[in-house]
Amino acid sequence: MGYPITQKVENNFPQSGVRSKIIDHMTLRLETKKLSVIYGTIYGIKDVSLPIYDKKVTALIGPSGCGKTTFLRSLNRMHDLTRNTLIKGNVYLNGEDIYAPKVDPVMVRRRLGMVFQKPTPFPTMSVYDNVIAGLKLVGIKNKLILDEAVEKSLRHAALWDEVKDRLSSPGGSLSGGQQQRLSIARALAVEPEVLLMDEPTSSLDPQSTSRIEELIDTLKKKVTIVIVTHNMQQAARVSDFTAFFYLGSIVEHNTTSKMFTVPENKRTEDYMTGKFG
Amino acid sequence: MEQNYTKEHATKELLTKNRSILYRSFGDRLFSYSVFGLGITVILCTVLMALVLYGDGAEAIKKFGFFGFLTGRVWDPGITMEFGAYPFILGTLITSLAALAISFIPAISVAIFTAEYSPRWLSSIIDNLVNLIAAVPSVIIGLWGIFIFAPWMRDTFYTHIYMWFLDHYPTMLPIVGNPIGYGMTTAILILAMMIIPYTTVITVDAVKKVPKEQREAAYALGATKWEVIRMAVLPYARGGILAGVMLSFGRAIGETMAVAMLIGNRNNLPFSILGPASTMPSVIVNEFREAVENIHLSSIIAVGFYLFIISLIVNLIAAYIQRKFSLTGARTI
Ligand SMILES: Nc1ncnc2c1ncn2[C@@H]1O[C@H](COP(=O)(O)OP(=O)(O)OP(=O)(O)O)[C@@H](O)[C@H]1O
Ligand SMILES: [Mg+2]
Numbered sequence: 001m002g003y004p005i006t007q008k009v010e011n012n013f014p015q016s017g018v019r020s021k022i023i024d025h026m027t028l029r030l031e032t033k034k035l036s037v038i039y040g041t042i043y044g045i046k047d048v049s050l051p052i053y054d055k056k057v058t059a060l061i062g063p064s065g066c067g068k069t070t071f072l073r074s075l076n077r078m079h080d081l082t083r084n085t086l087i088k089g090n091v092y093l094n095g096e097d098i099y100a101p102k103v104d105p106v107m108v109r110r111r112l113g114m115v116f117q118k119p120t121p122f123p124t125m126s127v128y129d130n131v132i133a134g135l136k137l138v139g140i141k142n143k144l145i146l147d148e149a150v151e152k153s154l155r156h157a158a159l160w161d162e163v164k165d166r167l168s169s170p171g172g173s174l175s176g177g178q179q180q181r182l183s184i185a186r187a188l189a190v191e192p193e194v195l196l197m198d199e200p201t202s203s204l205d206p207q208s209t210s211r212i213e214e215l216i217d218t219l220k221k222k223v224t225i226v227i228v229t230h231n232m233q234q235a236a237r238v239s240d241f242t243a244f245f246y247l248g249s250i251v252e253h254n255t256t257s258k259m260f261t262v263p264e265n266k267r268t269e270d271y272m273t274g275k276f277g
Numbered sequence: 278m279e280q281n282y283t284k285e286h287a288t289k290e291l292l293t294k295n296r297s298i299l300y301r302s303f304g305d306r307l308f309s310y311s312v313f314g315l316g317i318t319v320i321l322c323t324v325l326m327a328l329v330l331y332g333d334g335a336e337a338i339k340k341f342g343f344f345g346f347l348t349g350r351v352w353d354p355g356i357t358m359e360f361g362a363y364p365f366i367l368g369t370l371i372t373s374l375a376a377l378a379i380s381f382i383p384a385i386s387v388a389i390f391t392a393e394y395s396p397r398w399l400s401s402i403i404d405n406l407v408n409l410i411a412a413v414p415s416v417i418i419g420l421w422g423i424f425i426f427a428p429w430m431r432d433t434f435y436t437h438i439y440m441w442f443l444d445h446y447p448t449m450l451p452i453v454g455n456p457i458g459y460g461m462t463t464a465i466l467i468l469a470m471m472i473i474p475y476t477t478v479i480t481v482d483a484v485k486k487v488p489k490e491q492r493e494a495a496y497a498l499g500a501t502k503w504e505v506i507r508m509a510v511l512p513y514a515r516g517g518i519l520a521g522v523m524l525s526f527g528r529a530i531g532e533t534m535a536v537a538m539l540i541g542n543r544n545n546l547p548f549s550i551l552g553p554a555s556t557m558p559s560v561i562v563n564e565f566r567e568a569v570e571n572i573h574l575s576s577i578i579a580v581g582f583y584l585f586i587i588s589l590i591v592n593l594i595a596a597y598i599q600r601k602f603s604l605t606g607a608r609t610i
Contacts, residue, residue: 081496110499120494124512133508134498186498 028095029054029224030075030194035089037070037079044070045248047089052194052241057216057225059235059256062245063271068228071245072196075226076112077105093193110138113187113223117199119179121186123172127154127163130171130182134190149189156219157185158211177208184215188223195219197227201234213238232272236260244268327585334579337572346579352544354564360576362557362583364546369556369587371548372461372536373529376468381522384473388480393506404481411474419538422467423459427539430466431458435551454549459541461554467535472525479524483517484510516602523595530588533558557584 030052037044045067052058060068070079077098079085091098098108121130131150132140140146150167154160159181163174171182180200187195197216201209216225216238229235235242236256243253244265252265263269331338337360338346349361387407391400435456442453454460487510495509511518541553542563548554555563557580568574 076497078493078497081493106499106501109497114497116490116494116497118490120490122491122494122509122512124515133495137499137504137508183494190498 026053026056028052029093030226031092032071032074033090033092035071035074035091036087037067037074038086038088040084043248045074045245048248048250050243050250050253052224052226054224055220055222056240057220057227057238058241058243059239060226060228060243060245061230061232061235061271062251064230066245067248068245069198070248072114072198072226072228075194075196076109076114078109078114080105110134110190111192112194112196113190113192115180115184115187115195115197115200117202119176119183119203121171121174121179121182123170125171126168127171127174127182128167131185131189133186138190153185153189154182156188156215157181158215159185177204177211180204180208181212181215184212188219192223194224194226197225199228199230202230209234232260244271246271327582330578330582330585334575334582336575337579338582340572341576346576347583350546352560352576354568354570354573358570358572360572360579362576362580364544364548365555365557365560365580366583366587367546368461368540368548368554369530369558369584372465372468372540372554372556373526373532375465376472376529377522377526379465380469380473380476380525384476384521384525385480385518387473388477388484389506391477392481392484393502393510407474407477410470411478415471415532415535416538418467418471419535422463422535422539426467427458427463430463431456435462439551451547452549454552456551457541457553459539460550460552461540461548462551464536464540464554464556467539468529468532471532471535472529475525475528476518476521479521480514480518483514483521486517487513516599519602520595520599523591523598527588527591527595530591531558531584533562537562557581557587 028051032048032050035048035050036046048067048071050058050071060071062068073079074087075091079087087099093108093111097103098105121127122133125133128150131153132146135146135149140149151160151164154163159178162178163182166173171179174182180203184200201212204212213234216227219225220240227235227238239256241253242256242259244251244259244267246267252259252263252268254264259268260272263272341349341360346360346362347366348363349359350363351357351359351361352364353359387403391403395403435458439450439453439456442449491509491513492505495505500508536556537559540555540559542555542559543553544555544560561577561581561584565574565577568577
C-alpha cells in the first residue's frame with residue numbers, strides 16, 4: 001500500500017536525547033503528540049508523545065492498568081465506540097491527523113489492523129470468509145483476488161498448512177492458537193500499514209506463541225507493528241523499540257537493545273527486573 | 278517422616294471422605310433425584326395428556342381413519358355427521374405461517390433498532406411497550422379486533438379491494454372472498470401483531486448477548502455500524518433469533534381466543550383471502566359446547582390430539598434448528 005511517508009525523523013527521543021545511527025535512516029509511520037484519553041473524569045493516559053517508526057516493531061510494556069491498551073486503541077480510533085471517552089492531543093498517520101474533524105474513523109480503521117488479546121474470529125463464518133471479511137468491506141468481489149488473498153494471508157499467519165483443507169469449516173471450530181492466527185490473517189488480508197497487537201499471545205501455548213513471534217519477525221518487512229506485551233522476553237525478542245508506560249505516561253522510550261541493557265530510568269529497570277508490576 | 282506422612286495422609290483422606298459422603302454426595306443425590314423426579318413427572322404428564330386426547334378422540338379416529346381424519350375435507354355436524362380435520366389444519370398452517378412471515382421483518386427491525394440504534398430512554402420505552410403488548414390477554418385483543426380493527430380494515434381496505442376485483446377481475450372473486458371484516462386476513466394480521474413481541478424480546482436478548490469483542494473485531498476491520506451488525510452481531514445471535522421465531526410460531530399455532538373471535542369461523546373449504554376460515558384451536562373452542570353427538574365431540578377432541586402432535590413436531594424442529602445454529606457447539610478459546 002504505497003502511502004507517501006511525509007515525515008522524516010528528527011530528534012524524536014525526548015527522554016534520552018540519544019540518536020542512534022539507525023534512526024537517521026528511518027521514517028515515521030505514526031506519531032502521537034500530547035495524547036490524552038479521559039474516561040469520564042479519569043485519565044487513562046496523559047500527554048503521551050511517541051514516535052512509531054516505519055517497518056519496525058514497537059513494544060509497549062508496563063504494569064497492569066498503566067494505559068497500554070488505552071494508548072493502542074487510540075491509534076485506530078477504537079475509543080470512538082465507547083461513551084464518555086474523551087481524546088485530547090493528536091495522532092498522526094503519515095503526518096495526517098487522524099482525529100481531524102473531517103476524518104472518518106471507519107477509513108482510519110481500514111488502514112490499521114488490530115489483533116486483540118482474545119482471538120476474535122467470527123465463529124459462524126467459514127475460515128475463508130473470516131479472512132476476506134475486511135476485503136468484502138471495501139467491496140472486493142473478484143473470486144481470484146479473494147482466493148489469492150486468503151492463501152497469502154493464511155501463509156503469512158503461518159496457518160495455511162493447518163487449515164487449507166478446511167477453509168469452509170467455521171472459524172469457531174479452530175483451536176485457540178489457530179483462532180488467534182486466523183485473527184491475524186484477517187487483519188493482514190487488507191494489507192494494513194500498521195498492525196496493532198494487544199497481548200496477542202497471552203492466551204496461547206508456548207508453541208503458538210513462538211509461531212506468532214516468528215510471524216512478527218517476517219511481517220515487519222512490510223508493516224509497522226505496535227505490540228503490547230507483559231512478557232519481557234517477548235519484547236526483547238521481537239521489538240526494535242520499547243516504550244515503558246507507567247501510570248498513564250511514558251517513562252522511557254528507546255531502542256530495545258538499549259532499554260534492555262542500559263535502562264536510563266530507575267523505574268524501568270525495577271519493572272524489567274521484576275521488582276514491581 | 279514416614280509416620281508423619283501417613284498421619285497427614287489419613288487425615289486428608291478422612292476429611293475428603295467425610296465431606297463427600299455427608300455433604301456433597303448426599304446433597305447432590307437428593308438434588309439430582311428430585312430434579313429427575315420432577316422431569317419424569319413433566320414427561321409423564323405430557324404423555325398422559327396425549328393418551329387421554331387420543332383415547333377420547335379414538336372414536337372419530339377409528340371411524341375416519343388416522344390419516345383419513347387428517348385429510349377429510351368435510352366437517353358436518355348437522356346432517357351427515359362426517360368429520361375431517363383438513364380444513365382446520367390448513368387454516369392453522371396458513372394463518373400461523375403467514376403471521377410469522379409478516380411479523381418477522383418488523384420484529385427483527387424493532388429489535389435491532391432498540392438494541393443497537395435508539396438512545397437508551399427510547400429503548401426502554403419500546404421495551405416496555407413490547408412487553409405490555411405481550412402481556413395483553415388475547416381475549417382483549419380479540420375484543421379490540423372485533424369492535425375496532427376488523428370494521429376499520431373492512432371499511433378502509435377490504436371493500437375497496439373487493440370492488441376493484443369486481444371491476445377488473447371478477448373471476449378472482451372466489452379467491453378474494455367476502456369482505457365482511459372477519460376472516461383469514463384479519464386473523465393473520467392480529468396474529469402477526471401478537472407474536473411480534475415474542476420475536477422482538479428474544480431477538481433483543483440475543484443481540485445484546487453478542488460479546489463486545491465480536492463487535493470490536495468487526496469495527497477494527499473498518500466496518501460501519503450496519504456492517505458490524507450484519508457481519509458480527511446477527512450471525513452470532515442467529516441461534517437466539519431462530520429460537521424466538523420458533524417460539525412465536527408455536528404461539529401462533531396455538532393461539533385460540535383472538536383467532537376464534539376474528540376468523541369468521543367457516544368450517545368448510547375452500548377458504549378465501551378475505552373471507553372467513555377456521556383453525557384447529559378455533560373450531561375446538563367454538564364447537565365443544567354445542568357438541569351433542571358422541572362422534573362430534575370425539576372429532577373435536579381428535580382435532581385437539583392432532584394439534585398436540587403438530588405443536589410437538591414444531592417444538593422438536595425448533596430444538597433441532599436451535600442446536601444446529603446456536604454457537605454452543607462451536608469452540609471458543
Ligand atoms: N472503558 C473504561 N472506562 C473507564 N476506565 C477505563 C476504561 N478502560 C480502561 N480504564 C482505565 O484506564 C487505565 C488504563 O487501562 P488500560 O486498559 O489501558 O491498562 P493496560 O495497561 O492495558 O493494563 P493491562 O496490562 O492490565 O491490560 C486503568 O486504570 C483502567 O482502569
Ligand atoms: Mg491491556
